[in-house]
Amino acid sequence: MSAPAPTAGAADLGAIRDDYLSRLEASDEAGAVVVVLAALDGGHDAEAVLLDVVAEAQREVGERWAAGAWTVVQEHIATHISERVVAAVSRHRPAPAPTGIGRIAVACLDGEWHGLPARLLAEVLAHHGWEVTFLGSSVPAGQIAVHLNTEGPDVVAVSSSLPSRLPAARRMVEACRASGTPILVGGPAFGPDGRWARAVGADGWAPDARAAAALLAAQVPDGDEAAVTVDDASREEQAFLHASRGELVAGVGSRLRGAAPGDELADDLGHLVDFLAAAVYVDDPALLSRFLHWIGSITVPSGLTGAETGPAVDELVTRLGDSPRTVALLRSDAVRAACADVTAGVAE
Incomplete structure (x- = not known):
């Protein structure tokens, strides 16, 4: 069954989104405001402009940063512009008076x-x-x-x-x-x-x-x-991981590269510990495996590489032997499969 053809309004919003994204790419705040206000004056409702133009463009900004096509600075500028644009939309097309629904x-x-x-x-x-x-x-x-x-x-x-x-x-x-x-x-x-x-x-x-x-x-x-999967054991092990974060980052980083980790590697390993703690907290290995796939898909110079994810997980297992729920999660099929996938992606 074929998908329905887009309406003219939908096509217009796609073109408006592309124009808006080009303004973000150029760090052109004034131009971005002009684009969205023109869309409002052209008959598009505020919700469509906010979600189908601004929010969708921001999603593309995030994807470009993750792919290494945009820097963190570019992403921050784009986000700041979008925040200003939302304020401009609110002033230009104020919400109606509350209806009393809540x-x-x-x-x-x-x-x-x-x-x-x-x-x-x-x-x-x-x-x-x-x-x-x-x-x-x-x-x-x-x-x-x-x-x-x-x-x-x-x-x-x-x-x-x-x-x-x-x-x-x-x-x-x-x-x-x-x-x-x-x-x-x-x-x-x-x-x-x-x-x-x-x-x-x-x-x-x-x-x-x-x-x-x-x-x-x-x-x-x-x-x-x-x-609800949060219980006393999950709280205790999550709290221990949080308290041990700095020590774990330093120890795993040194094990991987034979020296104290640089800023980029330390940042990635810190996120690894944070996501591990969250996975333990909700008792779901899929949370950590999704993070490992994500970290293997982004480009960060001197950051954690795909080939290092497996050894990093192994080192965490060694260092966290007194945390049974954490070790079980690190040894789970989902996490091991994610490490293998990320490593294979690097080798291709």
Whole structure:
């Protein structure tokens, strides 16, 4: 069965997205603002411009950085421009007055500084009639608890890009549960199918802003406590990995290259320990295997190579012998297969 032909509006948005991306590539903030405001004046609604132009362009920016085609500086400039563009859209096409369907607080997890997805969600929900309070990036669970007690929103929506923040997600869930406030989560941190949202006890998960608006319109479901995999053992071993991070990075780096690791290798090994800790926390080897495949797909000069992933995992097994859940996860079929895949990719 063939796919339906795109509508004229969809084709227009594709061209607008390409134009917008070219402005990001040129670090042209003024031009990027002109592109999106012209799209609004041309009849496209704000949600389509925000999600199909700005968000999709940012996804391409991330892919270009991961492929080594763009530098970190270029990615940061593009993200800053997109944040300014979202503000321009909000001023140019303000959301209608709240319809009374509910009050929602939108925030990023503690330690999550990628605030653009949460800001986009806040704008979309406002256009759907919600009374939205955007709390910003890196909001600690304790501060959410204060906000819930003083302001009493009906729902909390939380965004995060990195699975290494899952322990912070569980703390956020517990803060919301203590006040009886449902929590909806989204972003790559929670897995492509939301499995890690269930593992930390979130009441709902949405893959994107449109899905979040639809889920909220239908009513946020109750969380399934039976799906929560976080227990005392997982907390203990995750905490140990966090406390031992520096020692593990130095030891594994020296083992791999015979000297103290340089900045790039240290960064990659630090992420490896962080993702291992998160995988242990939710008891899912797939979380670590996805990270290993990702690290093997990006280009970072002097960073962890695909050929080094297997030896790095082996060294972690040796150093973490007193952490049985961690060792079992490192020895799992999923992690071993990922190491083999990444190594094979380097050899091809």
